[in-house]
Amino acid sequence: MLSFLETLLYAALVLMVLALIIDLVVVTSQNRAPRRRVAAAPAKAAAPEVASAVEPQATARAGASTVATAVVERTVDELAELDDEAEEPVRRPAVPAAKPAVPRAPLNIGTLSTGFTVVACVLLTGYIIGRTIVTGRSPLTNMHEYGVAFVWAIVLASLVAFWRFRVRVLSVVALAVGAIMLAYALSVGNDVQPLVPALQNSSLLTLHVGFAILGSGAACVSFAGAALYLAYPKLHLKIARDQFDDMGYKAAIVSYPPWTLMLLFGALWANVAWGKYWSWDPKETAALVTWLIYTAFLHARVVRGWRGTRSSWLLVIAFVAVLFTLFGNYFFGGLHSYAS
Numbered sequence: 001m002l003s004f005l006e007t008l009l010y011a012a013l014v015l016m017v018l019a020l021i022i023d024l025v026v027v028t029s030q031n032r033a034p035r036r037r038v039a040a041a042p043a044k045a046a047a048p049e050v051a052s053a054v055e056p057q058a059t060a061r062a063g064a065s066t067v068a069t070a071v072v073e074r075t076v077d078e079l080a081e082l083d084d085e086a087e088e089p090v091r092r093p094a095v096p097a098a099k100p101a102v103p104r105a106p107l108n109i110g111t112l113s114t115g116f117t118v119v120a121c122v123l124l125t126g127y128i129i130g131r132t133i134v135t136g137r138s139p140l141t142n143m144h145e146y147g148v149a150f151v152w153a154i155v156l157a158s159l160v161a162f163w164r165f166r167v168r169v170l171s172v173v174a175l176a177v178g179a180i181m182l183a184y185a186l187s188v189g190n191d192v193q194p195l196v197p198a199l200q201n202s203s204l205l206t207l208h209v210g211f212a213i214l215g216s217g218a219a220c221v222s223f224a225g226a227a228l229y230l231a232y233p234k235l236h237l238k239i240a241r242d243q244f245d246d247m248g249y250k251a252a253i254v255s256y257p258p259w260t261l262m263l264l265f266g267a268l269w270a271n272v273a274w275g276k277y278w279s280w281d282p283k284e285t286a287a288l289v290t291w292l293i294y295t296a297f298l299h300a301r302v303v304r305g306w307r308g309t310r311s312s313w314l315l316v317i318a319f320v321a322v323l324f325t326l327f328g329n330y331f332f333g334g335l336h337s338y339a340s
Contacts, residue, residue, distance in 0.1 A: 005130045006190060009148065012123040013182045015116040016155070020175040022113035027169045031236055110168060117159055117175070124152040135192050140209040141199050147185030149209075150326070153217025154178040157251070161221045165247055167239060173224035197273070204269040208262055212287075215258035216322050219294075222251035223319035226312035245308055248315050249301060256294050263291055286328045290321040 127148060131139040139145040158174035161167075199205055225248030232241045266284065267277040278284065297314040300306035306314075 001130070001134050002190060002192070005127050005134070006186070008123045008127045008130070009182065009186055012120040012127070012151075013179060013186070015120040015123070016175055016179045016182065019113040019116040019120070020172060020179060022109050022116070023168050023172045023175065026110045026113065027172060027237075030238060113168075113171075114159075114162065117155060117171070121152065121155045121159060124148065124155060128152060137195070137202055138206040138209070140205060140213075141195060142188075142193070144185050144188045144190045146209065146213070146326070147181055147188070149213045150216055151178045151182045151185065153213045154181065154220045157217040157221045157254075158224075161224075161247070161251065165243075167243070167247065169228060169235075169237060169239070170221065170224050170244075170247060173227055174220055177220050177223075204265060204272060208265040208269050211258040211262040211265065215255045215262060216326070218251050218255035218258070219319050219322050222248045222255055222315050224248075225251060226315035226319075229312045230309065230316070242308075245312060248312060252294060252297060252315060252318075256298060259287075259291055259294060263287060282328050283325060286321065286325040290318060290325050293318040293321055 128139055131145065140149060154174055155178055158171045158178070161174070162171050225244045225246075228235070228237075229241060229244035229248065232244065266287065270279065270284070271277045293314065297306075297311060297318060300314065301311055
């Protein structure tokens with residue numbers, strides 16, 4: 001069963017990479033189109049100048065040709081009067097007019113990319129459900145399971161963001177992060193191990209880690225908007241730069257409440273597992289610092305009016321803090337070292 005579930009992950013990874021490649025092709029082709037139009041514009045603008053230069057010569061020639069045309073027409077009329085009783089011309093059968101060809105709509109490969117992403121999300125959902133059935137608990141207790149759930153949240157958030165904003169380049173960044181995370185999750189062990197006592201409270205485990213996953217998925221989309229805003233001068237995108245700033249802000253608003261609830265349920269879980277609500281564990285501290293960075297971003301945005309470069313850098317730093325919270329136990333150990 002576990003080998004079959006692992007096959008679902010590999011299939012999801014392949015589909016995510018294909019969707020990423022197609023999105024890159026679509027975005028690149030869209031960015032090249034305006035340049036071709038701009039290059040053709042001077043040629044079109046030169047046409048009226050050429051016509052104005054030829055116009056005086058054409059007028060002079062028209063006057064001379066008018067006299068010759070009148071003579072020819074008079075001669076033709078005289079010959080037609082002499083040939084009234086001549087044999088009628090042979091009538092040719094009328095050729096039916098060809099039906100106009102109906103143009104075929106071009107294949108929208110962007111739709112294919114969206115379909116691949118949706119199928120990848122379904123496969124990830126199937127893996128999570130299947131592993132829940134196999135283990136009999138929430139599949140959120142080690143780095144492999146958390147990594148898969150994190151990727152599922154990223155893919156889901158990118159689909160919601162594309163449905164909301166219709167900006168495909170945003171999916172390029174989100175899917176790139178998701179593909180890297182899924183490759184990492186596949187590289188670590190997926191064996192089912194007995195749970196340590198601290199992880200045996202399934203309800204608090206699901207709430208604490210579940211909200212962390214939802215907040216992290218939205219944070220990835222927020223990071224994508226901020227990164228695209230900062231890289232905008234080198235990308236030459238057709239979309240207005242301020243839209244990426246706005247998308248990063250809206251995704252951060254979605255990310256903030258789940259991350260707050262993750263801290264609250266984590267404190268409750270810590271009290272049940274270790275007898276105190278807060279112990280300044282490295283992972284706890286990193287989660288708190290991440291929450292404070294998002295709090296500072298929202299405060300600076302709403303109260304101080306920060307926009308553009310400063311707020312985008314805050315979102316990038318905040319997502320780095322999210323990743324540090326996820327992988328910090330590898331470097332600093334602590335009470336969460338069992339989750340590796």
